[in-house]
Amino acid sequence: MSEPIEQRIAKAMAELESVQAAVTRAEERLSHASASVRSRDRAVEVTVGPAGELTGLKFLDNRYRSMNATQLAASVMEAVGRGRAQMAREVMATFAPLAEPSAGVPELRGVDIDWNRIFGSALSAESDGYGPRAGSRLHDEIDEDTDDGTTRRGDRS
Numbered sequence: 001m002s003e004p005i006e007q008r009i010a011k012a013m014a015e016l017e018s019v020q021a022a023v024t025r026a027e028e029r030l031s032h033a034s035a036s037v038r039s040r041d042r043a044v045e046v047t048v049g050p051a052g053e054l055t056g057l058k059f060l061d062n063r064y065r066s067m068n069a070t071q072l073a074a075s076v077m078e079a080v081g082r083g084r085a086q087m088a089r090e091v092m093a094t095f096a097p098l099a100e101p102s103a104g105v106p107e108l109r110g111v112d113i114d115w116n117r118i119f120g121s122a123l124s125a126e127s128d129g130y131g132p133r134a135g136s137r138l139h140d141e142i143d144e145d146t147d148d149g150t151t152r153r154g155d156r157s
Contacts, residue, residue: 015102026094035086039079043067046076048083050091052122084122088115 003011030050038045043063047056057076064072092115099111116123 011104015104019098022098023095026098030091030094033087033090035083035090037079037083037086039075039082041075043072044075044079046079046083048080048087050087052084052087052119054080054083081122084119088119088122091119 033050034047034055036045036047036056038060041063043060045056045058045060046054049055064075067075095113099113101109
């Protein structure tokens with residue numbers, strides 16, 4: 001025999017209140033979260049907030065002094081991309097359980113979250129968004145004007 005409708009509604013309301021409280025706790029925890037990541041060449045360290053925003057930038061061990069502008073930009077972009085990816089994974093891990101169907105209330109089917117739409121390129125940053133290949137493409141696409149008026153292609157290191 002099935003439960004009376006009033007009892008099912010009460011269960012659903014209790015489940016919704018529980019999920020709302022868990023979302024509030026998750027939001028509070030994430031509001032203080034950050035990820036600090038160093039570039040692969042160890043020249044740059046960035047700190048990224050929970051929304052993927054850059055909150056800190058450090059140039060390490062004076063390595064930037066031996067880099068040209070293109071190399072330094074590539075290091076910064078690579079570290080920011082990796083930091084955004086790390087924060088995206090942390091946000092996903094925090095909220096994914098809250099989007100799953102309810103075990104106690106089958107009518108609450110959960111929420112289908114399109115993480116790619118929310119985070120976009122941040123999810124692929126470590127594999128193809130800002131890695132070494134992206135830096136190489138950046139080097140290949142930049143032309144620099146020299147003092148004698150000629151144009152020199154970007155550094156292909």
